[in-house]
Structures are given as structure tokens and as C-alpha cells.
Amino acid sequence: MVGSLSGPTGTARFIKEIGAAAEIATLAEPVLESLGFRLVLVRIMGGQGPIVEIMAERPDGTMSIEDCKTVSMNVSALLDVHDPLPGKSYRLQVSSPGIDRPLVRASDFDQWAGYEAKIELKEMIDGRRRFRGVLEGFEDGEVRIEVELGEAGLNVLGIPLHMVAESRLVLTDDLVRESLRRAKKANSGRLEAEGSEAPGDSEIGDGAMLDSDQLEPIAPDGDAPARSGKTSNRPGGNALKLKAKKKQNSKARTKTTTKLKDRSGRPGQS
Numbered sequence: 001m002v003g004s005l006s007g008p009t010g011t012a013r014f015i016k017e018i019g020a021a022a023e024i025a026t027l028a029e030p031v032l033e034s035l036g037f038r039l040v041l042v043r044i045m046g047g048q049g050p051i052v053e054i055m056a057e058r059p060d061g062t063m064s065i066e067d068c069k070t071v072s073m074n075v076s077a078l079l080d081v082h083d084p085l086p087g088k089s090y091r092l093q094v095s096s097p098g099i100d101r102p103l104v105r106a107s108d109f110d111q112w113a114g115y116e117a118k119i120e121l122k123e124m125i126d127g128r129r130r131f132r133g134v135l136e137g138f139e140d141g142e143v144r145i146e147v148e149l150g151e152a153g154l155n156v157l158g159i160p161l162h163m164v165a166e167s168r169l170v171l172t173d174d175l176v177r178e179s180l181r182r183a184k185k186a187n188s189g190r191l192e193a194e195g196s197e198a199p200g201d202s203e204i205g206d207g208a209m210l211d212s213d214q215l216e217p218i219a220p221d222g223d224a225p226a227r228s229g230k231t232s233n234r235p236g237g238n239a240l241k242l243k244a245k246k247k248q249n250s251k252a253r254t255k256t257t258t259k260l261k262d263r264s265g266r267p268g269q270s
Contacts, residue, residue: 014161015104017042023084024052028075032056035070037063040097040104050090052079055097060186061111063096065208095209099179100171106161109138115178116170119145121163125260131157132170142259143167158259 017025025042032039040055056071057063072094079092103109103117113135121129133147142158149155169175 068094103167113137119167122165
């Protein structure tokens with residue numbers, strides 16, 4: 001579900017959970033912010049013994065095992081009180097968004113411009129709803145992504161934010177290298193500011209995850225395994241129409257800029 005932007009441009013999440021996941025997000029988000037983190041996504045996975053996954057990160061995009069531990073200790077007690085899944089035993093799992101991260105803020109599309117992503121729309125366009133290509137950023141309320149559209153050739157789609165159901169980065173070698181470079185730079189800068197020793201390469205990574213059984217707070221000296229993030233895809237929607245115009249890119253090759261509109265013909269609103 002897509003919500004409206006609020007606060008500083010591009011810093012609020014436009015992806016909003018539904019049901020119990022939305023309740024958990026509402027409870028967890030202010031706690032995360034008070035601790036210096038920001039919420040990425042809440043998911044509830046499984047049936048009889050569900051897992052509540054909270055993806056979070058620092059504003060610089062990093063999330064260590066210790067950060068996961070801090071979030072788990074503070075959020076688990078809150079969820080115990082509010083019991084968002086009454087009558088069910090469940091586990092709280094706190095993780096980073098991973099390298100192939102979901103893109104949940106307008107600023108994410110600018111931050112990861114130049115890297116491959118998959119975008120799923122709320123409604124179909126010319127018989128398809130999923131697009132994969134290279135991000136070109138966010139402009140005028142639209143996600144810009146360069147894709148191949150068969151005989152139409154290379155296109156830059158302008159997708160209104162309210163039409164995006166789900167989007168995430170595609171795991172590639174270039175993305176892995178860039179993610180690790182950014183993580184190392186962010187961690188080194190923060191530790192330098194704190195007067196601590198910079199970590200070695202083996203201590204830096206993405207996909208940190210902490211699993212807390214039955215929402216029991218984890219002791220400060222507890223251990224947690226580092227694991228990679230997971231992906232998800234959802235099905236979807238109805239027909240839309242295209243409108244196209246030509247433009248020249250920076251490499252002087254012709255592309256088609258395609259603006260997606262909803263069925264009423266209105267451009268998207270952010």
C-alpha cells in the first residue's frame with residue numbers, strides 16, 4: 001500500500017504496511033527514530049509460528065549486529081505490551097534491508113541511481129506490471145528507470161510514486177562492491193568521530209540480522225548470526241495507457257521517455 005509523502009522531501013516512506021504489520025510499524029517507528037534509526041519495512045511471514053521481521057537502518061544506510069540487538073531489545077518489550085498478533089506465538093527478527101534492499105523512500109531512487117532495480121506497479125500497463133532496468137533517480141514526483149520495451153527499444157519510464165507497489169535493487173557484482181564501499185566509509189567515519197578504531201573488512205557487511213525467539217529481550221552480551229537479506233514479490237492489477245516523447249541522453253543516444261498515467265489520464269501525485 002502506498003501512502004503520501006510527509007516531512008522533508010523524500011525522507012518519509014511511501015510504502016505503507018497493512019493489517020498487523022501496519023500496527024507494528026506504527027509502534028516501532030517512533031522507537032527506532034528515538035534510537036537514531038529509521039524504519040525500512042515490516043513483514044509478517046509464516047502461518048502457525050509467524051516471524052515478525054523489522055528491517056531498519058541508520059540514516060547513513062548501515063546496520064550492524066549490535067544495532068539489530070539494540071532495536072530488538074527496545075522494540076520487543078513494546079510489542080509484548082501491545083500484542084499485535086493476539087493469541088499467536090511469534091518471533092521478532094530485526095535485520096538490515098540487505099544489499100538487494102527494498103526501496104521505500106523517494107530519496108532511495110536518487111541514492112541508488114545508476115544501479116539495476118525491479119519495480120512492480122499497482123496496476124498493469126500494456127499487459128505488464130513488472131519492470132526491470134537501471135534507475136535514473138527521482139524527479140517531479142516520478143521514479144525514473146531505463147528499461148527495454150521490446151520493439152520500442154530503450155525507454156526511460158517516469159513512474160508516478162503512487163503507482164509503485166513494490167521496488168527493490170537487483171543483486172549484481174557492481175551493487176555488492178558499491179554497498180560494501182559505502183558501508184565501510186560510513187562505519188569508518190562514524191567510528192572516527194567517536195574516537196574508535198576503524199573496523200577491518202571482515203567486520204563490515206550488509207544483511208545483518210538478529211532473531212529473537214518469542215520476543216524475549218536479548219542480553220547485552222548475546223550473540224546473533226549475520227545472514228543475508230531476503231526478497232519478496234507480490235502479484236497484481238489493471239490496464240493503463242502510455243504516452244511517450246523522445247529525448248537525448250548524456251551519451252547522445254536516443255531514448256524514449258515514457259510517462260505512465262493512471263486510467264483517468266492523470267499524472268501521478270506524490
